[in-house]
Amino acid sequence: MIVQKPMNVFDIAGRAMSAQLVRLNTTASNLANAGSVSATREGAFRALKPVFKTAGGDPGVATVDVSRVVQSGLEPVKRHEPGHPLADANGDVWEAGVDTSAELIDMVESARQYQNNVQVLQTAKTLTLDTLRLGQ
């Protein structure tokens, strides 16, 4: 196991921000692919979700990392559209398994949490600079 140096506020908030950014990126790709169709159930796009995991074991102090990105369990939707160029023998196409409203909510939530971490970083920065100026 790698020996880690003690985490400071900048590590904590910085890594949390990158984790939220990964989440925002997956949301963007899910929304971009919502409504895309495929000829097969297997070939259809499925929503991607990051898995957040607490990192660091110091008593109390911990940050968050994205341990992996998984495909969500939401199944692609079969749609009958015989005129579609990708339609199979039955005239069906498979629409990407993306829940647009859930993705939008996810987007708002991760944006808010990103902002919270920026706020934490700003406060910590001001306090550190104030401490540096102590006695001057």
Place this chain on the structure above:
Amino acid sequence: MADDQSLFGIHGAALALRSQRLSILASNIANAATPGYKARDIDFAHALDLANKGRSVGDAADEAVAYRVPVTPSLDGNTVELSTEQTLFAENAVQYRTTLSFLEGRISTIRRALKGE
């Protein structure tokens, strides 16, 4: 090791504990979306008491860490409530600054005494 004979008295230990608490509250805010994460906090009065009794600041902070009891537990096992955490974070930042101004006062007193003004 907040010795009353030392230059900064209790405020030195208080500043270190405030800084430690800032990190813990930042951890809670960072883990607001992590399933299963349990929010933690330092019992500041207890930690300061321990530091006053001669324990090192790090030890005192470690011993005074406790889990927060959530108002409404969530389904994914996460006990971070952002409203609580953000309020406490802001409060702690103000208290940190208060301690800083106490230290500032102490330093200017000593400086004035040294200059003999």
